[in-house]
Amino acid sequence: xxxxxxxxxxxxxxxxxxxxxxxxxxxxxxxxxxxxxxxxxxxxxxxxxxxxxxxxxxxxxxxxxxxxxxxxxxxxxxxxxxxxxxxxxxxxxxxxxxxxxxxxxxxxxxxxxxxxxxxxxxxxxxxxxxxxxxxxxxxxxxxxxxxxxxxxxxxxxxxxxxxxxxxxxxxxxxxxxxxxxxxxxxxxxxxxxxxxxxxxxxxxxxxxxxxxxxxxxxxxxxxxxxxxxxxxxxxxxxxxxxxxxxxxxxxxxxxxxxxxxxxxxxxxxxxxxxxxxx
Amino acid sequence: xxxxxxxxxxxxxxxxxxxxxxxxxxxxxxxxxxxxxxxxxxxxxxxxxxxxxxxxxxxxxxxxxxxxxxxxxxxxxxxxxxxxxxxxxxxxxxxxxxxxxxxxxxxxxxxxxxxxxxxxxxxxxxxxxxxxxxxxxxxxxxxxxxxxxxxxxxxxxxxxxxxxxxxxxxxxxxxxxxxxxxxxxxxx
Numbered sequence: 001x002x003x004x005x006x007x008x009x010x011x012x013x014x015x016x017x018x019x020x021x022x023x024x025x026x027x028x029x030x031x032x033x034x035x036x037x038x039x040x041x042x043x044x045x046x047x048x049x050x051x052x053x054x055x056x057x058x059x060x061x062x063x064x065x066x067x068x069x070x071x072x073x074x075x076x077x078x079x080x081x082x083x084x085x086x087x088x089x090x091x092x093x094x095x096x097x098x099x100x101x102x103x104x105x106x107x108x109x110x111x112x113x114x115x116x117x118x119x120x121x122x123x124x125x126x127x128x129x130x131x132x133x134x135x136x137x138x139x140x141x142x143x144x145x146x147x148x149x150x151x152x153x154x155x156x157x158x159x160x161x162x163x164x165x166x167x168x169x170x171x172x173x174x175x176x177x178x179x180x181x182x183x184x185x186x187x188x189x190x191x192x193x194x195x196x197x198x199x200x201x202x203x204x205x206x207x208x209x210x211x212x213x214x215x216x217x218x219x220x221x222x223x224x225x226x227x228x229x230x231x232x233x234x235x236x237x238x239x240x241x242x243x244x245x246x247x248x249x250x251x252x253x254x255x256x257x258x259x260x261x262x263x264x265x266x267x268x269x270x271x272x273x274x275x276x277x278x
Numbered sequence: 279x280x281x282x283x284x285x286x287x288x289x290x291x292x293x294x295x296x297x298x299x300x301x302x303x304x305x306x307x308x309x310x311x312x313x314x315x316x317x318x319x320x321x322x323x324x325x326x327x328x329x330x331x332x333x334x335x336x337x338x339x340x341x342x343x344x345x346x347x348x349x350x351x352x353x354x355x356x357x358x359x360x361x362x363x364x365x366x367x368x369x370x371x372x373x374x375x376x377x378x379x380x381x382x383x384x385x386x387x388x389x390x391x392x393x394x395x396x397x398x399x400x401x402x403x404x405x406x407x408x409x410x411x412x413x414x415x416x417x418x419x420x421x422x423x424x425x426x427x428x429x430x431x432x433x434x435x436x437x438x439x440x441x442x443x444x445x446x447x448x449x450x451x452x453x454x455x456x457x458x459x460x461x462x463x464x465x466x
Contacts, residue, residue, distance in 0.1 A: 024443040025436050032389035033409045036296035043312065044291055047319040051287045054323045 291319070294337055297410040298344050300386070304394045304401050305348040306355075308387065314351050318344040338416040341406065345420055392442060393435075400435030407432040 174183035295315065302318070303311040322329075322340050329339055393401050393409075399421075406417035407428065414425035421428060 022440050025439045028389050028392060028439060028443065029404075029408050031385045032300065032393060032405075033297070033411075034386045036292070037386070040296045040299050041292060043295065043316055043319065044288065046316065047291050047295075047323070048284060048288050050320055050323045051326075052284050054326070055284070 290336065294340055295319075297337075298341060300390055301341065301402075301405045301410060302344055302348050303387075303390050304405050305345070305398075306351050307394075308390075310351060310355075314344065314347050317347045321347065334413070334416055337410070338412060338420055341410070341412070342420045345402075392439065395442070396435050396438050399431045400438060403428050403431035404435040404439070408436065 171177055174180040299315045302314045321343050406412045414428050418425040418428045
């Protein structure tokens with residue numbers, strides 16, 4: 001599969017081509033979009049803490065709205081799964097570089113970059129192609145989500161879903177559109193062996209983090225749970241335009257205090273590794 | 279992620295944060311970009327239940343939040359000290375003048391300095407379109423402009439960069455050569 005799976009940079013090049021810039025500018029833009037440095041990700045822990053806390057405080061806010069049409073639900077699930085694929089694969093360029101990220105990320109990066117036959121020598125030390133259904137980590141989990149969306153979507157899209165962009169990564173992983181069904185059939189069973197929750201949990205909250213059909217589930221939890229084939233994440237507005245649904249500060253002239261305008265309801269306590277207050 | 283998956287959020291953060299931080303660096307400068315980025319994520323996490331969309335939509339959404347936070351930051355700063363025009367008048371920093379600590383960091387920062395020397399509308403359009411890879415429509419929604427306006431601003435910005443680079447030595451080329459073996463963006 002020659003097609004680039006590293007979506008963000010692929011698209012960046014495409015949009016750059018459309019802008020017809022010259023080589024010197026290309027070089028500058030390449031440098032400007034170099035792999036992430038650890039410094040740039042220094043705020044990760046704080047951000048993840050905030051996220052986890054927000055989820056704990058108001059799990060209902062993250063709950064899935066039940067009302068949706070089958071088709072809309074499918075589209076939302078596919079989009080969400082694709083989001084995770086695109087984003088976890090987008091990190092691959094960082095993981096392939098000299099920046100020491102976590103092993104999970106490296107694994108995800110290899111799983112993606114290993115698919116490029118035209119990979120340059122700089123990546124020659126990478127592991128072999130690891131796109132089999134046994135792959136672990138975020139990539140595999142995202143594929144599980146895509147598979148669910150695909151399997152569910154067959155009923156409503158009559159097989160055309162694989163031609164759409166959200167499924168690019170899935171088709172790439174399977175090898176071809178014809179192989180997707182088999183690929184997906186092989187996927188959940190093996191994923192279940194790695195499941196973090198072999199026993200069905202009791203869902204203490206209605207937070208959907210344990211929702212097995214959650215495409216964003218990167219931990220491979222309950223991959224085989226059959227009851228909710230595809231629970232999309234945010235079905236309330238299924239035909240989402242790319243523009244943000246809720247611009248945070250609609251009136252630019254109005255200047256709120258930028259320091260904590262958006263403070264989450266809880267104080268992030270000790271684990272801040274990043275910023276000092278301005 | 280929208281459903282509260284922490285690991286999914288972590289992966290999204292690792293992908294979105296670096297380009298976001300660089301965009302914010304172009305807007306508010308290196309010293310303040312990290313603070314603005316932190317505020318951005320805090321708001322994004324808080325408002326996440328209201329977001330719906332795919333990966334592109336999320337990048338655009340977070341970038342929009344970041345832009346608003348950055349503009350707020352600039353307004354506050356310009357009230358404190360009247361330096362509001364400096365943003366578009368910053369001298370182009372010569373990478374050769376910058377101290378070499380880590381090659382990759384230096385080059386990225388130097389490149390951002392060059393982009394930051396553009397008029398702000400051009401710098402933003404170049405960052406969103408050519409560095410972050412947002413499509414014109416998404417970039418337009420971030421900037422509150424029509425896609426066509428974003429395209430033309432990006433083109434003007436790239437032409438300005440061409441002119442700027444013509445008058446400069448090949449320092450960026452050299453730097454690029456040292457950076458290349460790290461295998462950042464190998465596939466062409």
